[in-house]
Amino acid sequence: MDLGHTERLLPVLAAVKAMITDEIAPLDEEFLSEVSIGDRWTFTPRQTEILEGLKAKAKERGLWNFWDTFRDGPQLNTVEYAYLAEEMGKSHLAAEVFNCNAPDTGNMEVFARYGTDAMKEQWLKPLMAGRIRSAYLMTEPDIASSDATNIAMRCERDGDSYVLNGQKWWATGAGDPRCAVHIVMVRTAYEGPKHQQHSMIVVPADTHGITKLRPMEVYGHDDAPHGHMHFRYDDVRVPAENMLLGEGRGFEIAQGRLGPGRIHHCMRAIGQAEKALQLMCERSLAREAFGKPLAQLGENFDIIAKARMDIEQARLLCLKAAWMMDQGDKRAAAPWISQIKVVAPQIALDITDKAVQMYGAAGVSQDTPLARQWTHLRTLRLADGPDAVHRRQVARAELARYSVGQNSS
């Protein structure tokens, strides 16, 4: 069970790290500050210049599409990729610069595994090239999406088409003017096994009948121009061949899609936790009160030690989950994915909050990246399933070792 840096990873990791530190992170704040200029939902020329400039460099250096099937050159396994994701977590722009950002990686995965040749040509190629962006429409406002069998958007066959009606929200990235395609979870049956009533279907973003109701805010942030959109679909009609794999296979696709994405999310969270710990240490040494550096006051040693211990444990758990994925048995890997989904965002939030407190009023303000980081991390405790649902999965897997059937419900 090798959870360390492999030989083949080392040069890639070094290159990614250097590019983030030296070229990407220094542009984060400028990119973000441009958002308030003009229409929040377009890119300013400077934003385009920054982002496309960095992407071009990354591509040129082969630091692009690290995830297995998409990669030219040596394929990285999930453990190796995880180390890269951690680094990307330390900068706002980094994940997209390497074409490794959510939800596009997950959507590329879907097209690569389950898409037709036509879909690969139309959507996968430009996604892999970073020319278009995509969204994933799962969650709905009127039902508890934590139990995904509740998903209700109607999708009815009508001749050679499917017709979709309903609402979706929290479509991350759908505010981006480059977002060209939606992958949508819909309900196609009202009978039969619970996990075979839903389907996944591809909908071009400019299809007639799609209305952007509003951007959703996260603790007051709209995350423009990326955004989290609330859509209404009114009689949205797409060709029948846009159905992925066939009716009733939505959950099968969702499972395949979410595993690696959760590992990336979690490792980026670890990266953010490392960044918060670094900021906390720097502050605690630089700032004085009561005649001493903060580091030496009260429980600050204990806070720093706990942060280090939490990070090491969470990282090892993520790496183990990644290793489980690499063994190829999805069912065996699932409870490990649930474990990290609970652990990583929680410790990253906690450490970020402790860092905020160490910075005092500066910590809640625009003067450090901590407050923005916290709000972003906070959503991870809900996205792709709230903590409680994942703990439930972990517990059920545990109890299943002792009993068959008894621990249902």
Next chain:
Amino acid sequence: MDLGHTERLLPVLAAVKAMITDEIAPLDEEFLSEVSIGDRWTFTPRQTEILEGLKAKAKERGLWNFWDTFRDGPQLNTVEYAYLAEEMGKSHLAAEVFNCNAPDTGNMEVFARYGTDAMKEQWLKPLMAGRIRSAYLMTEPDIASSDATNIAMRCERDGDSYVLNGQKWWATGAGDPRCAVHIVMVRTAYEGPKHQQHSMIVVPADTHGITKLRPMEVYGHDDAPHGHMHFRYDDVRVPAENMLLGEGRGFEIAQGRLGPGRIHHCMRAIGQAEKALQLMCERSLAREAFGKPLAQLGENFDIIAKARMDIEQARLLCLKAAWMMDQGDKRAAAPWISQIKVVAPQIALDITDKAVQMYGAAGVSQDTPLARQWTHLRTLRLADGPDAVHRRQVARAELARYSVGQNSS
């Protein structure tokens, strides 16, 4: 030790509660939504109409200036006032409608206790009438304000004037166009006892040399038009008689000012905790997943029970602290104030966060008041001294029972 509702409080409390529920809270969202119209730092006509309309009604009903010396009719003690503050915490506008909002109540307190007759005429009267607003300038960006002896703004005597130079930030309410006066903590000596080197001085908000550098943001919110301002003072000159009490008495005034203010803050936090618990209960009964209302899933019973137990305990502790204040011995009351300053914001934050989680993605969004409430509450763990400083005070008071002098540092 009567911590309950007194006879004289009951009708006032009922009137306040009813006015908040029926008249004030229903206008909160409309008032807030006006902020994004035009210049964020002025009031729209509709905002003025809402706020002044409510204030007029409150005044007319005698629900105005509840705090002791300012009140016509029966004086309420701190315990009684605390119950009113709790109710005001449940609505964005309520505290100001009753002229009970921070930092104005604290500043009125300062003028009433320590101000000259001229100050009372010029500042206290219009503050009590709700015609002007005020700010309190304490914290500075370049020093650890948690140890207030670090405060560095220079204030030098020059003939009949004092001249002030330096920066202040987090001047809450100073963005408000009605804000007419600053009470400023400054350094007037560099020798002598540590707690006698600072002073408090009154500065009209339109004095030459004051620059608004920027509004500070709280997790991305600028809280316009109230705001938290970052100021630079360049050779700001005020008459010598603007000095409160005399040079070197800044900490004496600060202590007198902060006690009641902390109780109000804490009781408003309790009110917010109650509101979050209510929202949590309603959601947990209304929403279903896995075939059951959320209330019956996982640890939700335990979360709700813990919230109730935390609130009851924190409220009783605040009431006890208020009762200690009413006994008149400030030194004895001080560690109790420190206790509630740590406890109340923490439990209110925790309950609000749990409520966010119960609401799922809606919880972090603009669709509930929870996310905004959380960011507001988060600052209370820093404002008027970070938690660590208050825990330190509580510990030192405790250890002082066993030893004299040993527990210094």
Next chain:
Amino acid sequence: MDLGHTERLLPVLAAVKAMITDEIAPLDEEFLSEVSIGDRWTFTPRQTEILEGLKAKAKERGLWNFWDTFRDGPQLNTVEYAYLAEEMGKSHLAAEVFNCNAPDTGNMEVFARYGTDAMKEQWLKPLMAGRIRSAYLMTEPDIASSDATNIAMRCERDGDSYVLNGQKWWATGAGDPRCAVHIVMVRTAYEGPKHQQHSMIVVPADTHGITKLRPMEVYGHDDAPHGHMHFRYDDVRVPAENMLLGEGRGFEIAQGRLGPGRIHHCMRAIGQAEKALQLMCERSLAREAFGKPLAQLGENFDIIAKARMDIEQARLLCLKAAWMMDQGDKRAAAPWISQIKVVAPQIALDITDKAVQMYGAAGVSQDTPLARQWTHLRTLRLADGPDAVHRRQVARAELARYSVGQNSS
């Protein structure tokens, strides 16, 4: 809502406090050390001398049977009594010295409220005089007693008698050679409303058919000679008139019995928490490491502050629960009792554990009372209902404010 010391309480409290500090606590260790001499389940002459000597003094001073209906002289209400219970928690022997120990107070309460005149003569009088002791047999080994409707000991009418069969364990105090009577919860019906199938019946401790199977241990302690006994009842026959109130009224009696007892338990736990905090403070000032008293190292200020804040809050909550009891509405008071039942033992355990850690290896040893105190407190999270059951009650009471019937289960 007066939660303070009343005039009439003050002299009693002072006398109780002084007697504990000066006369009772100094004999605790000697009394306990006698347990290992000879048969653990009898009293040594010295033990009898200590205990009866102290009891005689207490009686003589009128510090005896403080609980309302039993008291000569002014009756104390529950709030007042609570303050006395807190003091008694600080010494091993104190509660019994004042005839205020569990389970005897609860049992006296049962006899006084629900007993026949004959029972009062036979059992209540000698209990009030401290001449005999009693036990309360509720919990059973084979069922989850947390759900008391599971209780299974059979009790069948046979002519003028009842015949009891089954097992009971954790009969606290039943190891005491002076224990003369059992009050036993039994099942008398298998149909009808769930809470009317059980009954409470009085069984003399020397009745034929009662076997002491073994003493139960608490983290290795048997708490001899008081003890927690495991009994088997084989055809234990008692006269029909020993049935309390009538068949099916067991839960009604249990509720009446447990309320005050829980408050006493919780206030004694608060007393133990105070004692642990005192020991912690003394140690942290007296012991040095790394060149400083422990108090000034790491998070010790924070630990001490948290202990103080936890104690104050828990005490106020207990006092509020006691005040609710004194208002006379048992149904309204019930969730408050559940709240303190969760809170008080938990914070007392936590503070005791923190004190253990501050003492290092001495803390887990026989050299401080902390380890014994911890094991005793640990059982309070289970006795009279485990935490989870009480949290469940609190949550259900909370949710009932928003909905009728929905929150069942």
Next chain:
Amino acid sequence: MDLGHTERLLPVLAAVKAMITDEIAPLDEEFLSEVSIGDRWTFTPRQTEILEGLKAKAKERGLWNFWDTFRDGPQLNTVEYAYLAEEMGKSHLAAEVFNCNAPDTGNMEVFARYGTDAMKEQWLKPLMAGRIRSAYLMTEPDIASSDATNIAMRCERDGDSYVLNGQKWWATGAGDPRCAVHIVMVRTAYEGPKHQQHSMIVVPADTHGITKLRPMEVYGHDDAPHGHMHFRYDDVRVPAENMLLGEGRGFEIAQGRLGPGRIHHCMRAIGQAEKALQLMCERSLAREAFGKPLAQLGENFDIIAKARMDIEQARLLCLKAAWMMDQGDKRAAAPWISQIKVVAPQIALDITDKAVQMYGAAGVSQDTPLARQWTHLRTLRLADGPDAVHRRQVARAELARYSVGQNSS
């Protein structure tokens, strides 16, 4: 960084696991129950029969002395050994059966690395053969041993001898009648660098002047016949050649000794955590209340999930620390050892406590191994340095990355 099961480990692990499950664990309770027969500090014939019988079998199967230098056949590295230690944690007798128990392994390590040939002949050989036992005398009652530079036992050169005076306590295993030798940390200098004033010296257990003052108790348990002894040394004289390595090198030896020992302790703690989780799951499925298995009530899913997540993280952290040890750089490994020393006992305690709660009153009693396990684990938060000292080490290592010298104290 291979943290998994190696090929060479697999058969050994399987054999150890099988022997524990099938042969050792079933005899644990019988062995323990014999302690109360006769003198607690000798072995009963049955105890000897059980222990020596098992040891003979283990030796015969080559399951003996797994730790590197002592092992015939393939040497196991620290990671591999760690997996064995985890299994041994699940049974009371297992560690000694395989000759892998504390403090003997640590002492063997000391003799092997730092002992003279004569010491190896006299003490190491019989220890490796399991014929004698040993003790390690470090902690003292009168000083804060958490700061080991406080250690005060005097050791003065007198001709060809050293003469020792002072007290030592918590000498684990020193109650065992087979305990033949003490390794003792003493003070030999009062000047010079702080970490060069102490020395380690070998003292035969029967040397004149050694008095067993008493057995120390752990939450009331004396852990006879193994025990934790409190010794007084009065003019205890040993030959000068008993000094290990030379005067002033005590800390150097202590560091070398404690690293592996801490990993073993921590992995045994993980084993106990696994056992507690297993018991918790079994109980939660088997026991019913309110019409459901406990597993489905309240937060029990969450408790089980958290236990699983805590265990996986703590185990991975221990394995990483073991791997760091195997890289050979002790200074680099030190903060990792400190991390696991904090994490592993804490999560094992927490899970054991949760299991106790799930069992109700049975959990605190002699009917499950949980209460005994908890008290044993509790000492691990103090032994070999209390948590606070290890957190301090972790924090200092962290801060050292940002600053040189600033974070002293």
